[in-house]
Amino acid sequence: MRKLITAFYLFVVAAGSLAGAVPARAQTDPLPSWNDGAPNKAILDFVARVTKEGGPDFVPVPERIATFDNDGTLWCEMPFYFQMAFAFDRVKALAPQHPEWKTKQPFKALLQGDVKTAATAGEKGLIAIVEATHSGMTVADFETTVLDWLKTARHPRFKRPYDELIYQPMLEVMQYLRANGFKTFIVSGGGMDFMRPWTERIYGIPREQVVGSSGVTQFRLLKDGKSEMFKTAKVDFIDDGPGKPVGINRNIGRRPIISFGNSDGDLQMLQYTTSGSGARLGLYVHHDDAEREYAYDRKSQIGKLDKGLDEAPKWGWPVISMKNDWKTIFPAPK
Amino acid sequence: MRKLITAFYLFVVAAGSLAGAVPARAQTDPLPSWNDGAPNKAILDFVARVTKEGGPDFVPVPERIATFDNDGTLWCEMPFYFQMAFAFDRVKALAPQHPEWKTKQPFKALLQGDVKTAATAGEKGLIAIVEATHSGMTVADFETTVLDWLKTARHPRFKRPYDELIYQPMLEVMQYLRANGFKTFIVSGGGMDFMRPWTERIYGIPREQVVGSSGVTQFRLLKDGKSEMFKTAKVDFIDDGPGKPVGINRNIGRRPIISFGNSDGDLQMLQYTTSGSGARLGLYVHHDDAEREYAYDRKSQIGKLDKGLDEAPKWGWPVISMKNDWKTIFPAPK
Numbered sequence: 001m002r003k004l005i006t007a008f009y010l011f012v013v014a015a016g017s018l019a020g021a022v023p024a025r026a027q028t029d030p031l032p033s034w035n036d037g038a039p040n041k042a043i044l045d046f047v048a049r050v051t052k053e054g055g056p057d058f059v060p061v062p063e064r065i066a067t068f069d070n071d072g073t074l075w076c077e078m079p080f081y082f083q084m085a086f087a088f089d090r091v092k093a094l095a096p097q098h099p100e101w102k103t104k105q106p107f108k109a110l111l112q113g114d115v116k117t118a119a120t121a122g123e124k125g126l127i128a129i130v131e132a133t134h135s136g137m138t139v140a141d142f143e144t145t146v147l148d149w150l151k152t153a154r155h156p157r158f159k160r161p162y163d164e165l166i167y168q169p170m171l172e173v174m175q176y177l178r179a180n181g182f183k184t185f186i187v188s189g190g191g192m193d194f195m196r197p198w199t200e201r202i203y204g205i206p207r208e209q210v211v212g213s214s215g216v217t218q219f220r221l222l223k224d225g226k227s228e229m230f231k232t233a234k235v236d237f238i239d240d241g242p243g244k245p246v247g248i249n250r251n252i253g254r255r256p257i258i259s260f261g262n263s264d265g266d267l268q269m270l271q272y273t274t275s276g277s278g279a280r281l282g283l284y285v286h287h288d289d290a291e292r293e294y295a296y297d298r299k300s301q302i303g304k305l306d307k308g309l310d311e312a313p314k315w316g317w318p319v320i321s322m323k324n325d326w327k328t329i330f331p332a333p334k
Numbered sequence: 335m336r337k338l339i340t341a342f343y344l345f346v347v348a349a350g351s352l353a354g355a356v357p358a359r360a361q362t363d364p365l366p367s368w369n370d371g372a373p374n375k376a377i378l379d380f381v382a383r384v385t386k387e388g389g390p391d392f393v394p395v396p397e398r399i400a401t402f403d404n405d406g407t408l409w410c411e412m413p414f415y416f417q418m419a420f421a422f423d424r425v426k427a428l429a430p431q432h433p434e435w436k437t438k439q440p441f442k443a444l445l446q447g448d449v450k451t452a453a454t455a456g457e458k459g460l461i462a463i464v465e466a467t468h469s470g471m472t473v474a475d476f477e478t479t480v481l482d483w484l485k486t487a488r489h490p491r492f493k494r495p496y497d498e499l500i501y502q503p504m505l506e507v508m509q510y511l512r513a514n515g516f517k518t519f520i521v522s523g524g525g526m527d528f529m530r531p532w533t534e535r536i537y538g539i540p541r542e543q544v545v546g547s548s549g550v551t552q553f554r555l556l557k558d559g560k561s562e563m564f565k566t567a568k569v570d571f572i573d574d575g576p577g578k579p580v581g582i583n584r585n586i587g588r589r590p591i592i593s594f595g596n597s598d599g600d601l602q603m604l605q606y607t608t609s610g611s612g613a614r615l616g617l618y619v620h621h622d623d624a625e626r627e628y629a630y631d632r633k634s635q636i637g638k639l640d641k642g643l644d645e646a647p648k649w650g651w652p653v654i655s656m657k658n659d660w661k662t663i664f665p666a667p668k
Contacts, residue, residue, distance in 0.1 A: 062540055139583060183542075196587050206396055207587035208517075219579035219602050227609040229583045236584075245553035249473060249563045250570075251585050253530050253541035268553050275561040 030176040033169040033328040039283060039318040040325065043173060046258060046281040047180050057279035061181040065256040067248060067269060068174070070188035070195060070212075072262040072303040073285050074203060076165040076330075078294040079156065080119055080302055083194050084126075086149050088115060090133035098132075107132075134191065135215060135233040142231055143197040150198060160333060163202050167285075168328045170260070174203060177258070185209045185256070187247055189240035189265050193231065211251040213239045244269035260285065263303040267311060274315055282317040284308055289323040364510040367503040367662045373617060373652040374659065377507060380592060380615040381514050391613035395515040399590040401582060401603060402508070404522035404529060404546075406596040406637040407619050408537060410499040410664075412628040413490065414453055414636055417528050418460075420483050422449060424467035432466075441466075468525065469549055469567040476565055477531040484532060494667060497536050501619075502662045504594070508537060511592070519543045519590070521582055523574035523599055527565065545585040547573045578603035594619065597637045601645060608649055616651040618642055623657040 034040035049057040050064065071077040091101070091110045101107035106121035106129060118125070134142065150163050158165060174184045184205055186195060192212035199205040216234040221227045239247040245268050248256065259266070259273040262285040270282035286305065288295050298306040312319050322329065368374035383391040384398065405411040425435070425444045435441035440455035440463060452459070468476065484497050492499060508518045518539055520529060526546035533539040550568040555561045573581040579602050582590065593600070593607040596619040604616035620639065622629050632640040646653050656663065 062534070192584075192587070200396070208585070210587065214584065217580055217583050219576045219606060221602075221605055221609070225609055227579075227606050229579060242553045245561075245563060246551055249551050250526075250548065251542070253526070253544065268555075271555055272553060272561050275555070275559055 030179070031169065031172045033172055033326060035325050035327055037321075037325050039320040042281060042283070042318045043176075043258075046279060047177065050257065050279050051180050059257055059278065063254060063257065064177075064180070064182040065185065065252060065254045066174075066177045066182045067185045067187045067211075067252075067256040067259045067273065068170070069261040069263070069266045069269070070186050070190055072287065073260050073266070074166060074170050074186070075162070076155070076158075076167075076293060077303050078287075078296070080115075081190065082162045082165075083190050084119065085153065085162070086146065086194065087129050087133045088118065089149060089153060090145065091129060094132065131233045134193075135231045138228040138230055139193055139217060140228065142193055146194055147197050158330075160330075163198055164333065165330055166202055167326070168331045169326045170285075171203070171331070173260070174205070178204065182258075183209065185211060185248075185252060187211045187239065187244050187259075187269060189213055189238070189243075192239075211239055211247045213237060240265045242268045245272040248272065257281070259283070261308070262287065263305050264307045267308050270308075270315070270317060271311075274317065282315060283320055284312050284317055285320045286322065288321050289326075289329070291323075292329045293322060364513070365503065365506050367506055367660060369659055369661055371655075371659050373654040376615060376617070376652045377510075377592075380613060381511065384591065384613050385514050393591055393612065397588060397591065398511075398514070398516040399519065399586060399588045399592075400508075400511045400516045401519045401521045401545075401586075401590040401593045401607070402504070403595040403597070403600045403603070404520050404524055406621065407594050407600070408500055408504050408520070409496070410489070410492075410501075410627060411637050412621075412630070414449075415524065416496045416499075417524050418453065419487065419496070420480065420528065421463050421467045422452065423483060423487060424479065425463060428466065465567045468527075469565045472562040472564055473527055473551060474562065476527055480528055481531050492664075494664075497532055498667065499664055500536055501660070502665045503660045504619075505537070505665070507594070508539070512538065516592075517543065519545060519582075519586060521545045521573065521578050521593075521603060523547055523572070523577075526573075545573055545581045547571060574599045576602045579606040582606065591615070593617070595642070596621065597639050598641045601642050604642075604649070604651060605645075608651065616649060617654055618646050618651055619654045620656065622655050623660075623663070625657075626663045627656060 031040050031043065049055060050059040052058055068074055071081050075082065088110050091107055095101055095111055101111060106118040106125040109117035150161060153162060154160060155162055155165055178184055186199060186205055186209065188195060190212050192210055192214045195212055196207040196210050199210050200207060214236045216232045216236045218230045218232060219227065220230050237243065237247065244266065255276045256273045257279065258281045259269050260283050261270055274280040274282040284305065286297065287293060287303065296303065297309060365374050383389060384393040386392055402408055405415050409416065422444055425441055429435055429445055435445060440452040440459040443451035484495060487496060488494060489496055489499055511518055520533060520539055520543065522529060524546050526544055526548045529546055530541040530544050533544050534541060548570045550566045550570045552564045552566060553561065554564050571577065571581065578600065582603065589610045590607045591613065592615045593603050594617050595604055608614040608616040618639065620631065621627060621637065630637065631643060
């Protein structure tokens with residue numbers, strides 16, 4: 001027995017020397033779609049600091065909370081929020097059951113293909129569209145319509161499924177953070193029920209780590225002994241602007257240590273994140289790449305980034321230039 | 335080299351035979367504080383079924399969601415909810431700043447040590463107490479008062495810290511479920527902010543897996559560049575009765591496959607859990623042990639279990655008798 005043990009140790013030592021003899025494999029770049037620059041350096045440095053055991057900035061695993069806005073941060077939001085595209089398509093699909101829409105705005109415009117008029121119908125018009133398409137059914141049925149829509153709908157410019165228009169560099173960031181013990185959450189102004197059916201598949205973020213806007217739901221026990229969650233038309237929570245720290249407190253209960261956003265709606269989330277004690281990082285994605293994606297900021301109707309651009313340097317938040325910092329925008333088509 | 339590799343394999347084989355030669359270690363009982371009976375058998379059978387790969391009831395790990403009521407299910411709730419004891423003690427601590435309480439009910443009764451009168455002050459009185467003790471401060475400051483209180487407060491009957499009056503058999507269930515890939519959540523009518531500071535330490539349930547009642551919080555950016563979440567007096571959400579499936583949908587977004595409760599306030603959570611498709615299990619803890627803990631059900635003001643007792647047999651929910659099914663109630667004093 002002793003002989004075997006000795007042989008085993010010899011084997012281990014030999015294997016070790018052998019490994020030393022071959023050239024060490026180059027350490028894999030965790031962010032291959034990022035060009036070297038301030039943003040990727042800030043991310044890499046931050047992760048190194050908070051994961052260094054015994055270091056001054058070490059953060060225990062349970063407190064490694066990372067939050068990501070979705071629209072414009074993890075996936076494209078132009079020419080208008082994808083959830084709006086979904087709602088418009090749903091109006092068309094539901095029109096046969098609503099003859100009154102033929103003469104009623106903003107439905108009339110939508111049904112005539114005049115998305116611009118519909119999109120500018122103001123808050124009241126949009127609420128009417130959301131009510132008509134996002135309530136009066138069960139959560140499960142709603143999710144089915146979302147998944148069905150994703151299978152067939154195509155983005156007007158890129159002619160690809162909407163869930164392929166996600167940002168490859170951000171996928172790498174999320175994966176890198178998770179590999180370093182972070183729990184990644186979505187904190188989006190978009191609808192929670194709209195996102196949950198697909199975030200696990202496309203981002204690796206499970207349903208319970210999706211925080212978003214929501215309507216009031218009701219528990220209904222049915223006569224056949226089954227039960228369902230029913231979506232009412234009443235707004236429960238708007239997870240945007242100052243609502244984002246509230247949503248974080250409500251669904252996570254920990255202050256994030258790193259957050260990513262792209263608009264003024266993410267300002268308070270970044271402030272909340274980076275005003276805590278210890279190592280903190282907030283980053284803004286800046287849409288400045290009209291050629292490969294879109295270029296918009298201070299004057300945009302959607303994803304407006306105005307105050308945030310002024311605040312970023314004051315708070316020390318790196319601003320990610322999609323044009324200069326990202327080698328790739330979207331993953332290659334499947 | 336080849337010799338070494340051969341020797342290594344021989345070593346592995348030898349080690350394997352050696353292990354086979356000694357008597358196999360008896361499989362550890364995962365629920366040692368449970369007597370054999372219908373409830374523990376139901377739990378063990380359920381876990382075996384949903385974790386058996388290729389079996390008809392197999393459930394993938396991400397869908398293994400377990401929810402637990404807290405008061406009366408994971409810890410004691412008598413002679414009144416522990417959060418109420420906390421609120422009463424806070425009233426006493428804050429009294430010097432509120433001279434008007436000397437003549438104002440229910441504060442007057444509380445300050446005179448007449449908890450019974452205060453506890454029966456009705457909803458309006460209780461809301462006044464909750465407002466006075468649970469709002470007007472930051473979430474962080476509130477959490478500090480909760481933790482400080484737990485350090486010094488003692489249960490009137492058991493003379494032990496409140497957070498030691500947790501149920502040993504339920505600790506074992508949670509640990510057993512987690513060891514089998516379940517994610518364990520608290521879904522309680524109690525305050526989310528009241529529970530989050532200590533659930534990880536005493537139950538192994540992290541803050542983000544605590545669903546509870548809550549007030550409206552506000553994000554406040556301070557002049558010194560710091561920020562805080564402020565607790566207002568406005569009620570946001572009551573996570574009780576039909577609110578429990580709503581809270582589950584809001585914070586988890588998946589229907590649990592196993593749930594534990596002890597009162598009529600858990601009825602809808604158990605219905606929601608067990609009316610889904612596939613293998614499901616709901617269980618009620620029945621307080622029938624006046625000697626070691628308390629005995630109460632249909633007529634109790636706190637933790638009333640009336641309708642639930644009628645529904646349990648109809649739904650096939652095992653009812654756990656604390657007296658007969660549990661060998662131990664609380665963990666041994668530290």
